[in-house]
Amino acid sequence: MKKSWLIGSAAATLLLAGQANAALDMEAGKALAKESGCLACHSIEQKRVGPAWNDVSAKYKGDAAAKANLVAWVHKGGTGRWKMGVMPAYSPRVADENIDKLVDFILSLAK
Template identity: 45%
Template sequence: MKTNQWIMAAVLAGLASANVLAATPQDMAKQYNCLACHSVDKKVVGPAFKDVSAKYKGQNVEAKLMDKVKKGGSGSFGPIPMSPNPSVPDADLKVLVKWVLSQ
């Protein structure tokens, strides 16, 4: 392979990996299995993201909700507990919580 072809291959590989890093909140919700129990607009096992957003509208609850997602919990939306999700990186978790609250 010529040098120019190597450079082009490296550039394309970089663009491909940058595209993976630029995942949307919806992609993250799928990746971390949030959508197994939640949806944007209807209750599944857990509340709809729109219901979460409505409940906490105007409140500064990002840190509280990030903690709840990490550690799990129950009682906020009924008796069914939310499983803990400790493997979600904090940066992704922050994006997800902001997205949920923006619904």
């Protein structure tokens, strides 16, 4: 009885910790996006000057090359990918590590 209670408690703790980390990841992603200047053109749910990140995430869901392609896109910028405005180059203005984190955050939004 005591052993099963401990296992159940441990499982519940891990589940709650995972939910707390997911919320922190969302908040940390939003904060990094704001700090990096991304929110001037993008939002998570609505198209602005650039595409909504939910749309980006859905488009690239399951694409093994998505992260590398999006990291390169954020580094170099360009036009024509979404038939919207010009994506400015964010390297070296935003550190490579932060660009990786932002792309991971964006790709994690697909449901």
